[in-house]
Amino acid sequence: MERLEEARVQEGFHALLQSALLHAKTEGLLSDADLQRADADFQITAPSLTLFFAALQARGDPPSIQAPSGAFELTRDNAPESFASFFALWQSCVPKIKSLNSEARHDLALLLCDREAASSPLRGDVARLAADIKTVAIDIVQRRTFQMRFQADLDEALGHRASTEYTPPPGYETGASEQKSSQTGRRPPPLPPKNGALPPQTSGAxxxxxxxxxxxxxxxxxxxxxxxxxxxxxxxxxxxxxxxxxxxxxxxxxxxxxxxxxxxxxxxxxxxxxxxxxxxxxxxxxxxxxxxxxxxxxxxxxxxxxxxxxxxxxxxxxxxxxxxxxxxxxxxxxxxxxxxxxxxxxxxxxxxxxxxxxxxxxxxxxxxxxxxxxxxxxxxxxxxxxxxxxxxxxxxxxxxxxxxxx
Known part of the structure; x- marks a missing residue:
């Protein structure tokens, strides 16, 4: 089966993300203040909750995800190569999440929000599921394509009534900083030796x-x-x-x-x-x-x-x-x-x-x-x-x- 283009999968995921943020607010898992702050912890929480809600709605064995538009279904066979191993990890979590009772599911949602679980002691399988879901979420949030669209997702979830503190990181391309420096009239620091050592930078007192x-x-x-x-x-x-x-x-x-x-x-x-x-x-x-x-x-x-x-x-x-x-x-x-x-x-x-x-x-x-x-x-x-x-x-x-x- 031919693999889906990454752009189509990204489009579908961000639609799921916007829906998940609204649902999490309704459930009291997130607040507008969380969305406005959008710190590093929240940047992991947002896609984690998206993956959690997607797992509850997943169909088939092995599980698949239906795009909100209905345009495609993401499966093990058509997942883009760059995401295949992480998609497989998410798939392995789906039946375990669905088998949890309501209390354990709530504990998992709280852990994904970096909050204390309601149950004590915490079930080991719930903790392991939280770690696996966050592992997939981290892969997503560190992708440049996600970073460039995340602010729009937050604005949509906030109803465009408030601004967020989130700013996409600067470009990662090797020449991006040199171009920025030339535009501001500053020369970039010299290329370090090819042995990989980075020269320390200090500027006096x-x-x-x-x-x-x-x-x-x-x-x-x-x-x-x-x-x-x-x-x-x-x-x-x-x-x-x-x-x-x-x-x-x-x-x-x-x-x-x-x-x-x-x-x-x-x-x-x-x-x-x-x-x-x-x-x-x-x-x-x-x-x-x-x-x-x-x-x-x-x-x-x-x-x-x-x-x-x-x-x-x-x-x-x-x-x-x-x-x-x-x-x-x-x-x-x-x-x-x-x-x-x-x-x-x-x-x-x-x-x-x-x-x-x-x-x-x-x-x-x-x-x-x-x-x-x-x-x-x-x-x-x-x-x-x-x-x-x-x-x-x-x-x-x-x-x-x-x-x-x-």
């Missing part, structure tokens, strides 16, 4: 909050070079063309966050400590929550939470490696949870993650991997909303573009 933010930013971008060098699949994504550029950007930033979380962050009770890169040949004290500017505490705390989860997965890997060694066995290639987390951040949601015959402990670990990937993606999206991080986007893509051209 900075206010404490800007100085701290610069240190966090440059620490992440230093890790970005290593991430590109050790994950050649990023080059493959870039070679697919401009429509994949947004995926490459978020994947590279997510991998940089993972690297920093594993190697440069320590947490002690409520304290978070980040060892940053050295700038201008001056020794730099670690950034600590207790001394961090107030407006950056939330960012530092989120990074601390991510670090705790990533380091917990690494500890589980170490425990397994020790047990395997005691039994005279080698840990199978690709079995490490941190490796699987890396693949998730690169957009791989393969069959192993949807297997139903894995042990309960393995299922719980898989859920932790999925939830950690969501946390990292959410942090990357939040960081991208900070102007100074957006400004450094040009450097990141210049590196990606240069390496792709090698």
């Amino acid at each position: 900075l206010p404490p909050d800007e100085d701290t933010l610069s240190l966090i930013r440059e620490t992440l971008f230093a890790a970005l070079g290593d991430s590109i060098a050790t994950n050649p699949s990023l080059r493959d994504v870039m070679r697919r063309g401009p429509t994949w550029a947004s995926r490459a950007y978020y994947a590279s930033l997510c991998l940089a966050i993972l690297d920093v979380a594993l190697t440069r962050v320590a947490t002690h009770a409520a304290e978070v400590e980040v060892r940053t890169v050295q700038l201008n040949d001056h020794a730099v004290e670690p950034i600590r929550r207790s001394s961090c500017p107030a407006n950056l505490v939330s960012l530092l705390v989120q990074l601390g939470h991510v670090a705790e989860r990533c380091q917990s997965l690494r500890e589980a890997d170490d425990e397994r490696a020790i047990k395997d060694a005691e039994r005279g066995q080698e840990t199978p290639e690709g079995a490490r949870l941190v490796d699987e987390l890396t693949q998730r951040l690169l957009g791989d949601v393969g069959e192993r993650r949807r297997s139903e015959d894995i042990e309960r402990r393995e299922a719980d670990l898989q859920r932790q991997v999925g939830e950690t990937a969501i946390m990292i993606n959410r942090l990357a999206m939040a960081m991208f909303e900070i102007p100074s991080f957006r400004e450094r986007q040009a450097d990141a893509f210049r590196v990606l573009g240069a390496i792709t051209a090698l």
Whole structure:
């Protein structure tokens, strides 16, 4: 069967999204204030609820989605290649969602809105479903085509009575920032060396909050070079063309966050400590929550939470490696949870993650991997909303573009 054009699927999804936002408001899951704020969390919530409502209305086995216009039906056989694996993950969720009772469905909807579930204790299968649905939603929200249409969806759901704070990110194309700089009369920064290293950017004395933010930013971008060098699949994504550029950007930033979380962050009770890169040949004290500017505490705390989860997965890997060694066995290639987390951040949601015959402990670990990937993606999206991080986007893509051209 011939695959549908992506443009047709996008048109149908945005029609579903507008309907889902209105329905969620009616059900009390969302408010106009949520739509107006449209922060990184909400940007994941909106497509998550759309996928949830679509699952309840899905037909057939395997499940399919009817376009609101009735013009086509999205199935396993005709889903666009770029969305096929994520569509398959959504399909695997549909029968599980439909089998939930009303209380569990409500809990799932609340989790998708980043709210506390009404039931206690929370059912494990509901938590796993929330993680899988959010995984698909993150893939959608990080696509440039979604970002360019999302504001219109919000305006429609608000009845054009109020404006939103959402602004589509600047273009991801390698030359987009250079063009913008030439129009404003400013020269772009020089192309970094082809070894992938990003030169640190500083501008003399900075206010404490800007100085701290610069240190966090440059620490992440230093890790970005290593991430590109050790994950050649990023080059493959870039070679697919401009429509994949947004995926490459978020994947590279997510991998940089993972690297920093594993190697440069320590947490002690409520304290978070980040060892940053050295700038201008001056020794730099670690950034600590207790001394961090107030407006950056939330960012530092989120990074601390991510670090705790990533380091917990690494500890589980170490425990397994020790047990395997005691039994005279080698840990199978690709079995490490941190490796699987890396693949998730690169957009791989393969069959192993949807297997139903894995042990309960393995299922719980898989859920932790999925939830950690969501946390990292959410942090990357939040960081991208900070102007100074957006400004450094040009450097990141210049590196990606240069390496792709090698």
